[in-house]
Amino acid sequence: MQDFHIDTRCVQSGYHPENGAPRVVPIVQSTTYKYDSAKDLGDLFDLKTSGYFYTRLGNPTLSAVEGKIAALEGGTGALLTSSGQAATLISLLNICQAGDHVVSSGTIYGGTYNLLDKTLRQMGIEVTFVAPDASEQELHQAFRANTRALFGESLANPAMVVLDIEKMASIAHAHGVPLIVDNTFPTPVHCRPFEWGADIVIHSTTKYMDGHAVALGGVVVDGGRFDWNNGLFPGLCTPDSSYHGIVYTETFGNQAYIVKARTHLMRDLGTAQSPQNAFLLNLGLETLPLRMERHCSNALAVARFLEQHPGVSWINYPELPSSSMYPLARKYMPQGTCGVLSFGVRGGRDAAVRFMESLRMIAQVVHVADIRSCVLHPASTTHRQMTDAQLAEAGVTPDMVRLSVGIEHPSDILADLQQALAKA
Numbered sequence: 001m002q003d004f005h006i007d008t009r010c011v012q013s014g015y016h017p018e019n020g021a022p023r024v025v026p027i028v029q030s031t032t033y034k035y036d037s038a039k040d041l042g043d044l045f046d047l048k049t050s051g052y053f054y055t056r057l058g059n060p061t062l063s064a065v066e067g068k069i070a071a072l073e074g075g076t077g078a079l080l081t082s083s084g085q086a087a088t089l090i091s092l093l094n095i096c097q098a099g100d101h102v103v104s105s106g107t108i109y110g111g112t113y114n115l116l117d118k119t120l121r122q123m124g125i126e127v128t129f130v131a132p133d134a135s136e137q138e139l140h141q142a143f144r145a146n147t148r149a150l151f152g153e154s155l156a157n158p159a160m161v162v163l164d165i166e167k168m169a170s171i172a173h174a175h176g177v178p179l180i181v182d183n184t185f186p187t188p189v190h191c192r193p194f195e196w197g198a199d200i201v202i203h204s205t206t207k208y209m210d211g212h213a214v215a216l217g218g219v220v221v222d223g224g225r226f227d228w229n230n231g232l233f234p235g236l237c238t239p240d241s242s243y244h245g246i247v248y249t250e251t252f253g254n255q256a257y258i259v260k261a262r263t264h265l266m267r268d269l270g271t272a273q274s275p276q277n278a279f280l281l282n283l284g285l286e287t288l289p290l291r292m293e294r295h296c297s298n299a300l301a302v303a304r305f306l307e308q309h310p311g312v313s314w315i316n317y318p319e320l321p322s323s324s325m326y327p328l329a330r331k332y333m334p335q336g337t338c339g340v341l342s343f344g345v346r347g348g349r350d351a352a353v354r355f356m357e358s359l360r361m362i363a364q365v366v367h368v369a370d371i372r373s374c375v376l377h378p379a380s381t382t383h384r385q386m387t388d389a390q391l392a393e394a395g396v397t398p399d400m401v402r403l404s405v406g407i408e409h410p411s412d413i414l415a416d417l418q419q420a421l422a423k424a
């Protein structure tokens with residue numbers, strides 16, 4: 001399967017029915033699984049054999065979708081979660097505990113910023129935010145002896161800053177820690193961080209992967225190449241007393257990280273995705289390459305239109321040659337980025353609000369990256385809890401409108417923008 005093009009993997013990977021089995025991944029709507037002997041179940045609990053015993057830890061519908069996403073990213077295994085937030089949390093807690101420290105790009109989704117800045121700090125995990133375009137020296141200086149991960153978004157929401165994945169990976173590795181990349185916006189169809197040295201990839205599958213705005217979800221993917229045996233990750237390399245002394249790296253090799261995320265954190269936190277949502281996510285994944293192509297061609301047409309419009313003071317779309325992000329976008333996302341762009345309405349916050357309220361087809365919603373075009377004012381919604389300094393760090397200005405270009409006919413999207421800008 002790994003030899004097939006990504007379009008084929010989106011359709012075919014993860015589920016291989018036996019003779020006479022359903023052709024389409026079935027929804028296994030069962031919390032439990034039946035066994036004939038106590039020993040069979042005991043062996044499952046001791047991780048001596050693999051199999052399903054309780055849906056919080058594994059379910060056939062989820063396994064099929066996890067296999068597909070691992071194949072799309074080129075990883076050794078994946079774990080579906082109830083949301084993107086849960087995926088971020090699990091990706092970090094799997095290797096960090098109280099007393100540890102994380103370095104993160106400050107230009108990230110507002111919810112992730114809050115999770116790191118507030119909740120992780122409350123749990124005793126310190127975070128240092130860095131500018132993604134900081135010099136190598138500044139980035140190195142952010143690391144400490146207790147740093148356990150470097151975190152960033154391949155294509156930042158909503159600033160559309162492209163992460164220099166290769167540079168970030170080499171800096172993380174110089175400090176003996178993994179690079180964790182949130183690859184939600186470009187999806188594996190347009191960017192595969194493992195090919196550039198990233199170690200763990202996460203997604204909010206709620207966005208393009210699902211694509212229809214019907215199923216909340218997340219996923220953590222293990223690249224399988226990071227060497228955890230460097231003394232910094234005892235949770236993976238020393239006996240786990242809650243599994244009779246199992247050592248994840250010894251027993252599970254290049255799947256140690258993802259097995260621990262499932263058997264330890266999913267067991268204890270319970271942030272599992274429902275089989276129904278996994279089924280819907282799979283439907284979305286089947287058409288992901290087709291939708292991404294249309295999102296990008298529509299967004300490029302919109303970006304070119306906005307770039308010329310006198311009512312627009314600035315525009316940020318990495319596929320425009322005028323964008324400072326253009327060279328990095330060409331390198332990491334040569335087939336296209338995604339349908340999201342941000343721009344400033346001339347006249348500031350009030351004009352931005354008038355523009356958004358004048359739109360007829362494009363709706364104001366607290367979502368992004370699905371088939372319906374939508375807009376949002378980040379400074380007063382997703383990034384509302386931030387101070388002005390934090391807003392600047394996240395690349396969010398008061399006049400910024402985030403536009404998520406859908407897959408409607410491009411002429412209808414342009415016409416709606418044109419009439420609303422005339423009223424702004």
Ligand SMILES: Cc1ncc(COP(=O)(O)O)c(C=O)c1O
Pocket residue numbers: 083084085086109111112153157182184185203204205206216217218
């Ligand atoms: C880049 C990114 N990561 C993570 C999340 C969180 O995902 P969820 O809303 O599925 O919890 C979001 C949500 O908008 C996002 O845009």
